[in-house]
Amino acid sequence: MPFQPGRHFLQLPGPTNVPDRVLHAIANPTIDHRSADFACLTRTCLEGLKTVFKTSGHVAIFPGSATGAWEAALVNTLSPGDTVLAFDNGNFGVQWTKVAKSFGLSVDLIGGDWRRGADADALHARLQADRGHEIRAILVIHNETSTGVTSNVAAVRNAIDAAHHPALLMVDTVSSLGSLDYRHDDWGVDVAVTGSQKGLMLPPGLCFNAISAKAIEASRHATLPRNYWRWDEVLEWNLKGFFPYTPSTNLLYGLRESLKMLIDEEGLANVFRRHQRHAEATRRAVRAWGLEIFAINPAEFSSSVTAILMPDGFDEAELRAIVLRHFNMSLGTGLGKLAGTVFRIGHLGSFNDLMLAGTLCGVEMGLELARVPHRKGGVAEALAWLTEQAREST
Ligand code: PLP
Numbered sequence: 601m602p603f604q605p606g607r608h609f610l611q612l613p614g615p616t617n618v619p620d621r622v623l624h625a626i627a628n629p630t631i632d633h634r635s636a637d638f639a640c641l642t643r644t645c646l647e648g649l650k651t652v653f654k655t656s657g658h659v660a661i662f663p664g665s666a667t668g669a670w671e672a673a674l675v676n677t678l679s680p681g682d683t684v685l686a687f688d689n690g691n692f693g694v695q696w697t698k699v700a701k702s703f704g705l706s707v708d709l710i711g712g713d714w715r716r717g718a719d720a721d722a723l724h725a726r727l728q729a730d731r732g733h734e735i736r737a738i739l740v741i742h743n744e745t746s747t748g749v750t751s752n753v754a755a756v757r758n759a760i761d762a763a764h765h766p767a768l769l770m771v772d773t774v775s776s777l778g779s780l781d782y783r784h785d786d787w788g789v790d791v792a793v794t795g796s797q798k799g800l801m802l803p804p805g806l807c808f809n810a811i812s813a814k815a816i817e818a819s820r821h822a823t824l825p826r827n828y829w830r831w832d833e834v835l836e837w838n839l840k841g842f843f844p845y846t847p848s849t850n851l852l853y854g855l856r857e858s859l860k861m862l863i864d865e866e867g868l869a870n871v872f873r874r875h876q877r878h879a880e881a882t883r884r885a886v887r888a889w890g891l892e893i894f895a896i897n898p899a900e901f902s903s904s905v906t907a908i909l910m911p912d913g914f915d916e917a918e919l920r921a922i923v924l925r926h927f928n929m930s931l932g933t934g935l936g937k938l939a940g941t942v943f944r945i946g947h948l949g950s951f952n953d954l955m956l957a958g959t960l961c962g963v964e965m966g967l968e969l970a971r972v973p974h975r976k977g978g979v980a981e982a983l984a985w986l987t988e989q990a991r992e993s994t
Pocket residue numbers: 614665666667668692741743744745746772773774775795804
C-alpha cells in the first residue's frame with residue numbers, strides 16, 4: 601500500500617475509531633495489578649459497565665476477544681449434551697452455534713433468510729412444543745453485524761415468558777452495546793456477551809459477560825469443562841478489584857476513559873440518538889444511490905451498521921479495494937454466505953456528522969470508480985438530512 605496522508609477512515613462495523621483521549625489513557629504506565637490504585641480502576645470500570653449494560657447484576661471482565669465471552673457464557677451455565685436453541689439469521693449467530701457444538705452441546709436452529717431478525721413467534725412455538733424443557737438456553741444476536749439487522753430482544757423475552765419456559769436467555773451485544781439501547785435487567789437477559797472494540801470505543805482485547813442471578817445459579821450445577829473463563833473465580837477477584845491472572849491493565853485505563861465519555865459526558869441517550877441519526881443518514885444515501893439495504897424490515901434496521909447489496913455482477917471486494925486504495929478507507933466485507941455480494945458501512949463508536957460525510961463521499965466516489973450502476977446524489981441527500989437534524993436540535 602503506498603503512503604496515504606491524513607487519517608485512515610476505519611469504517612468497519614468494528615474495530616471502530618478509537619478516540620485520541622482513549623489512546624492517551626492506554627499509554628499511561630502499567631501499574632502493579634495487585635495495588636490499591638488498580639483495584640480502584642477495576643471497580644470504576646465495573647460500575648460503568650453495569651450502567652451501560654443497564655444491570656444491577658454481575659459483570660465479568662476478561663482479557664480476550666468476544667468469541668471468548670461466547671465460550672464463557674456457554675461453559676459456565678451448561679452441561680455436555682444440553683440443547684441450545686439459536687437463530688440462523690446471520691454469520692455471528694451461526695459462529696456462536698459452532699462454539700456450542702465444539703463443546704458437545706446439541707444445537708437446534710430456527711431457520712431464517714438473514715434479512716430479518718430473530719422470529720419471536722417461531723421461538724414461542726418451538727418452546728411450547730418443548731414440554732420436557734430439553735432446551736436449556738436460547739442464543740440471540742442483538743445486532744447481527746454481518747447483516748445490519750437488529751433483533752427485538754424484548755419480544756424474544758416475551759415469547760419465552762408466554763411459553764413458561766425456563767431456558768436461559770443469552771444475548772450477544774457485541775455490535776450493540778454502547779451504540780443501541782440494550783437493557784439487560786428489563787429484558788430479563790441471563791447472559792450478555794460483548795467485546796471492547798465497537799461501541800465501547802477501545803481497541804480489541806477485552807470481553808465481557810453481564811450475568812443474571814439465574815445464570816449464576818445455573819453455573820453452580822453446570823459441568824462443561826472450564827478454567828480460564830470460569831465466572832466464580834473472576835467474579836470473586838473482580839469484586840475486590842483484581843483478577844485471578846495478569847489483567848489487561850492498559851486497556852482498562854482506556855475503558856475507564858471511554859465509559860466516562862459515554863456515560864458522564866455525552867450521556868447514553870444522546871449516544872443512542874447519534875447512532876440513529878447516522879444510520880438514517882446512511883440509509884438515505886443508499887436509497888438515493890438506488891442501491892438496496894440488505895435488512896428488509898425498517899423496525900429492524902441497525903443503528904450501528906448498514907449492509908448494502910451489490911447490484912448483480914458486481915463484487916463488493918473490488919469496490920472496497922478501490923475505496924481503500926484511493927480514499928484510505930476500510931469498509932466491512934461480506935461475511936459467510938454474503939461474501940462478494942454485500943458490503944457494510946460501520947457508523948458506530950466515536951463518530952460524528954463530518955466523519956459520516958467523509959465516509960459516504962468515499963463510498964460514492966468508489967461506486968463511480970468501480971463502475972457500479974448507481975444514481976448520483978446519495979451524499980447530498982444524507983447531508984440535507986443531517987443539516988435538518990442539526991437545525992432541529994438548536
Ligand atoms: N458477535 C458479533 C455480533 C460480532 O460482530 C463479532 C465480531 O465482529 C463477534 C461476535 C466476535 O467477536 P470477536 O471477533 O471479538 O471475537
